[in-house]
Amino acid sequence: DTAVSQTPKYxxxxxxxxxxxxxxxxxxxxxxxxxxxDSKKFLKIMFSYNNKELIINETVPNRFSPKSPDKxxxxxxxxxxxxxxxxxxxxxxSQDTGEAFFGQGTRLTVV
Amino acid sequence: GENVEQHxxxxxxxEGDSAVIKCTYSDSASNYFPWxxxxxxxGPQLIIDIRxxxxxxxxxxxxxxxxKTAKHFSLHIxxxxxxxxxxxxxxxSKGTYxxxxxxxxxxxxxx
Numbered sequence: 001d002t003a004v005s006q007t008p009k010y011x012x013x014x015x016x017x018x019x020x021x022x023x024x025x026x027x028x029x030x031x032x033x034x035x036x037x038d039s040k041k042f043l044k045i046m047f048s049y050n051n052k053e054l055i056i057n058e059t060v061p062n063r064f065s066p067k068s069p070d071k072x073x074x075x076x077x078x079x080x081x082x083x084x085x086x087x088x089x090x091x092x093x094s095q096d097t098g099e100a101f102f103g104q105g106t107r108l109t110v111v
Numbered sequence: 112g113e114n115v116e117q118h119x120x121x122x123x124x125x126e127g128d129s130a131v132i133k134c135t136y137s138d139s140a141s142n143y144f145p146w147x148x149x150x151x152x153x154g155p156q157l158i159i160d161i162r163x164x165x166x167x168x169x170x171x172x173x174x175x176x177x178x179k180t181a182k183h184f185s186l187h188i189x190x191x192x193x194x195x196x197x198x199x200x201x202x203x204s205k206g207t208y209x210x211x212x213x214x215x216x217x218x219x220x221x222x
Contacts, residue, residue: 004154031208041198041215043155048208055208090154097206099145102154 003027004103006091012109013081021076021106023091031055032074033092033100034066043090049074050096081110113138115203117213125221130188132216134201137182141203144184145210146175149198158199159186191220 004025013019025032034046048056052068063079074091088107094100114137124130136144142163147155161168161175161184168175172191177184188195201213 033208041149043200043212043215045209045211050208058209092154097143097204097208099157099160100210102147102156104152104154 003101004091004093006089006103006106008106009104010107010109012111015081015083015110017081018077018079019081019108020078021089021091021108023074023076023103025072025091025093025101027093027095027101029093029095029101030071031094031096032068032071033094034074034076035090035092035102037088037090037105039087046089047074047076078108081108083110086110113141113203113209113211115201115211115213117201117216119216120214121217121219123219123221124191126191126193128191130186130191130195130218130220132186132199132201132218133183134185134203134213135181135183136203136211138203138205138211139182140205141182141211142206143204144175144177145202145204146173146186147200147202147212149200149215151197155200188218191218193220193222196220 031050047066049068065077068074088105091103092100116135145160149155174187202210204210
């Protein structure tokens, strides 16, 4: 059973399009995250949600809008995609501020 | 601001030798220090962690040490095996729903 699952695994799209990435966790955790990993493998926090409430928004452009319909889901919608948005996006979850479990990532390529 | 430095960026060792990766954090309020292993095409996976009230922790061939005064923590892998080859990340957290990651170390274990 996959603990943190993201879909899709790969996403190729043109500049200017709008796309969504979905994330679900079956660990019963109350906290979920989105991280961005760039081409140099650097992992940077984008958003944190605790009990469906936004806790951290790390100066992410407002083209990125996370949505947490319930504690088990945290989706990421991106408007007007730009070339610089190309990266691997990781969803993660934890129980409060404990150990974080990561999904397998979504490789986004904007052409 | 919060920052975690990680060295070296690449490390090659002969199979059976030991590998050491070092990190330094800037925020003295950090109290949780996980280490993640990322294999190609996968998400980061926690391999060991340590909290600020402990100086050392060991789990079979891996160990982590923490020097709070110097704000240093290190990962030690003994008797390395080819399957240890991966990118390793250190991280620091002060319980604010955010993990600050180091820049990663690409470990190659040569058979």
